Amino acid sequence: MPPGRDEKLDIFFQPIHEAASTIKSFIKKGLFIRVYCHHDADGVSAGGIIGRALGRLGADFRIRVWKQMDDLLLKDLASESPSPCIFIDLGGGYLDIIQEYLKDVNVIILDHHEPSGDPFPSLIHANPHLSGLDGAREVSGSGVSYFVAKSLDSKNVDLSCVAVVGALGDLQDKNEERELKGINATIVRDGIDANVLAVEKDLLFFGRETRPIHRALSLTTNPFIPGLSGHEDQCLGFLVNLGFQLKDGERWRTLAELSKDEKQLLFSKLVEYIVESGSSNSSPLELIGKVYTLIREDKLTFLRDGREFSSLLNACSRTQKTGLALAICLGSRGSTLHEAEAAVEEYRRTLAKYLDWAASDQGNVEETDFCYILRGEKVVDERMIGSVSSILVASNILNPSKPLISIALTEEGMIKVSARASTSLLEKGLNLGTIMQKAAELVNGRGGGHDVAAGALIPVGSEDPFLHETMILLKEVLG
Amino acid sequence: MTDRVQEAYVVIMCDGAGEAESIVSAISPDNIVPGDDLIVDTWNEDREVRCVVSCRRGLRSLISTLDDILLSVKIADNTLQSIQKDV
Incomplete structure (x- = not known):
């Protein structure tokens, strides 16, 4: 008989607790821990979670962000002293070559990608696939890392919001109303209980915390709204015709600042617009879904909305500024955030250039x-x-x-x-x-x-x- | 490209030797620059982060490299402070 859900969860959490107790033993022995995380939004979120958990325990560690598991990385690691390695959001599909280079090294892999290769004695591998759970929708690399951090110290529940950012960056919200479900839902609940996260059903415009409303509407491509998506001027005209107050003094208002009545009016007018446009590709209901707000972050910044946070990490990664993304996930703000915001603009300009070329x-x-x-x-x-x-x-x-x-x-x-x-x-x-x-x-x-x-x-x-x-x-x- | 070598030597004082070591460790991947017309070397001595940049790519390139290094040091320092605050 195939294992039931409870049994799958037991199997999933077993290596997580084992990884946590092994990490504690590394720290107790004063070992230097080498951490490598994947360079995408999920990977750097996961790196940030483990980095902060290790930092709180006073561990001696180093984190590097890496594009993919390859011979170059493993050769480099093998040439160093054989201290423990933690691979985050990468490595699960490369067990054979990891064993080839690091067979005498304590290796912990926290991943959610399809595993490939045989396990070896010095390996602890936490991965939803190993227990028959879905690594694309149930839990991401940052989720696996979060549970290790939580097992290291229950106080680390405040890092749950970073795991939610990672899951959103990994597009694990491919469910009705773009909701995080399965094991991800447990992380969301932890975030709400720890008073670091709020979840509500709202309009899903891109840039809800930082962009002027007309720009947020024009940047929204899922669903694609013919005539509005990608057309900032048309969006401005659309909103002005509806009588929206788009500015507060000299400052543009954002979607997050709209009242409930204003949002309802905007939604109903957008539904009318999409229906009248006769677009078969756009469902108005896709405009509504779960919004994940990091309530301890400053309002009107990229870090307040989970999806915007993940897009900032993604932009840093795509513009080769992965160090910035990791620094943000490790809690650095101020000038670090300003630099990351500049990376978002650089990313957007480059993307627009490529799209112009392609189109x-x-x-x-x-x-x-x-x-x-x-x-x-x-x-x-x-x-x-x-x-x-x-x-x-x-x-x-x-x-x-x-x-x-x-x-x-x-x-x-x-x-x-x-x-x-x-x-x-x-x-x-x-x-x-x-x-x-x-x-x-x-x-x-x-x-x-x-x-x-x-x-x-x-x-x-x-x-x-x-x-x-x-x-x-x-x-x-x-x- | 010019044959003239332009060099800059930067010394940054930190609060402690551990901090200087961590900053050097954080920014050391940035030392790897393709080609031999731009060489970056970073190390720590006691409480100081020290860096030498040798450049044959012209003054503008030297200034950009110094900008990048100082920014990396700033981000590393910010991050260290946030981790220390977190403990």
């Missing part, structure tokens, strides 16, 4: 029978290709009946592939993760991911056979 009528997006192809090798930064693809698919620029396969060149001289599709294609049984995995393996690359968002890393020169195989696999599902 220009010079055939940069090639349409084939079963997908679109964006060849960005010489133009788009590898760190941005995923974001560019997601926005293009969420917009109404492309036909939602075809996925988008985008390509960029990495610093290491490999080809990075990002595949994105509209959720409407799930009905046809599309799973881009499987397709990327199969097509990448055919050309000696690695691929995988989720059903509507996946990726691959393949050798330069293998693009054509890779794309050919992708087409065949797509035809089987969509043809």
Whole structure:
């Protein structure tokens, strides 16, 4: 008989408690702890949680932010003295090479990605997949790290809000009303009980705490509102026509400052607008959902709203300022936050430049029978290709009946592939993760991911056979 | 690119030797710069963070590098203070 939910949870929490007690023994012995976290929003949130938990225990430690588990990192670690290593939000899929380089080192992995490889005696691996739980929706890397921190000291429940930021950054809110569910819901409850988090149902505009309302509306692409998404002037006109007071003195008001009545009016007018526009891609109900507010952060800053916080971390990561993102998660504010805000603007400008290029009528997006192809090798930064693809698919620029396969060149001289599709294609049984995995393996690359968002890393020169195989696999599902 | 080497030597006083060591450890990955026309070396001596930048890329590049280093030191210092406050 397969294990029930309670049993799965018991199995999930066992290595978490083991990791916590092992970390305590490291500290007691005065060992130097080497921590490596993944560079995305979830990874740096997780790094921040473990860093703060270690700091509170007076541990001697170092945290580095890393793009991916690779030989370079492991060789470097193996060349140092063999002190314990903690890998956060990375490593679970690389057990074999970790064992090869670090078999005599105490290794703790706190991850939520699909595991691959065999465990080894000096390894503690906490990962929802090992207990049959969903690592894409139930709990993220920062969630796993949070439970280790909580097991280290129950006072660390105040870090639950950082774990919520990580989960939102990992898009674990792919549920009705964009709600965090499963194990994530336990973290949310801890946050509310610890008085660090508030949850309410509200309009889900992007930039609700920091952007003028018309700009927040124009930046909202999920759902995509034809004529408003991406059109700041039109949004301004829309709101002015509704009679909204958009300024408080000289300062633009934000969505978070609107009264309940104003929000209700705005929602009902947006519903009317979407219905009248006849857009089949936009459901007005997607405008409403759970909003996670970090109530101890200052109002009208990027850190107050969980999704904006995660977007700030994401922007730092994409602009190669991962140290800033980690510093924020470790609690640094003031000039650190100002620098991170500047990174958001840099990220937005670069993204806009790439989107302009992709959407220009010079055939940069090639349409084939079963997908679109964006060849960005010489133009788009590898760190941005995923974001560019997601926005293009969420917009109404492309036909939602075809996925988008985008390509960029990495610093290491490999080809990075990002595949994105509209959720409407799930009905046809599309799973881009499987397709990327199969097509990448055919050309000696690695691929995988989720059903509507996946990726691959393949050798330069293998693009054509890779794309050919992708087409065949797509035809089987969509043809 | 110019053949002329421009160098800057920076000394930052910290409150303690541990703090100086932590800051150097935090910013040391920034020492790795591709090419030999820009070399950054950072180390700590007692309570001081010391840094030498040698640059053949022109004065503007030298100033940008110094800006980056000082910013990294500032962020590292802020973060250390926030962790210490957290304990």
